[in-house]
Amino acid sequence: MNVEQSIQKKIIESVSPDYLEVINESHNHNVPENSETHFKVVAVTEQFEGLARVRRHQLLYQILSEELQGGVHALSLHLFTPLEWQERQKQTATSPLCMGGS
Amino acid sequence: MDIMETIKGQIEQNTIILYMKGSPNAPQCGFSMRASQAIMDCGQRFAYVDVISNPDIRTNLPQYGNWPTFPQLWVKGELVGGCDIITEMHESGELKPLLDSAAESAPAEE
Numbered sequence: 001m002n003v004e005q006s007i008q009k010k011i012i013e014s015v016s017p018d019y020l021e022v023i024n025e026s027h028n029h030n031v032p033e034n035s036e037t038h039f040k041v042v043a044v045t046e047q048f049e050g051l052a053r054v055r056r057h058q059l060l061y062q063i064l065s066e067e068l069q070g071g072v073h074a075l076s077l078h079l080f081t082p083l084e085w086q087e088r089q090k091q092t093a094t095s096p097l098c099m100g101g102s
Numbered sequence: 103m104d105i106m107e108t109i110k111g112q113i114e115q116n117t118i119i120l121y122m123k124g125s126p127n128a129p130q131c132g133f134s135m136r137a138s139q140a141i142m143d144c145g146q147r148f149a150y151v152d153v154i155s156n157p158d159i160r161t162n163l164p165q166y167g168n169w170p171t172f173p174q175l176w177v178k179g180e181l182v183g184g185c186d187i188i189t190e191m192h193e194s195g196e197l198k199p200l201l202d203s204a205a206e207s208a209p210a211e212e
Contacts, residue, residue, distance in 0.1 A: 065170075074133065096132030
């Protein structure tokens with residue numbers, strides 16, 4: 001299982017999202033080809049209801065702590081309840097481009 | 103001084119503080135650039151720490167705040183979040199009032 005698959009699996013098992021997108025954005029960055037270093041995650045689940053943004057992110061960081069301690073260098077998280085996701089019309093911000101720093 | 107004490111002091115003494123890679127004028131990471139621009143847009147003065155030139159802080163802050171990545175915005179001693187949260191709050195219009203009210207409640211500078 002690669003890192004992308006393991007991120008998917010862990011999120012599904014932990015928060016059973018209605019909608020989940022795990023995108024490997026490493027190719028936008030200054031890393032070797034086929035790297036798994038930069039990811040964007042969009043997750044929509046009822047379980048975020050009543051949780052402040054900072055707590056939702058901390059929950060995901062906890063679920064993905066192994067990946068973050070391993071090779072994952074950047075993890076962009078877009079975490080919504082089903083209602084918030086509907087209100088945003090299913091849009092998320094694009095991740096910024098790399099600037100070469102480590 | 104113990105590094106955790108240093109971090110605690112920085113967060114307590116600066117009403118608005120951004121831990122980032124590089125500086126607002128010369129950010130060294132796209133996420134740090136986007137976060138610092140959003141905060142600058144709001145027009146309040148803020149402190150920043152470049153974690154690339156402060157490796158001890160880079161290593162220890164994630165544990166202090168239970169937040170593994172940079173940038174990190176702290177307001178009135180509370181972790182607000184990283185680039186995604188800052189951007190979201192900026193877009194929704196929540197960031198400016200948060201920073202304005204924090205700056206207002208800050209003790210006057212000498």
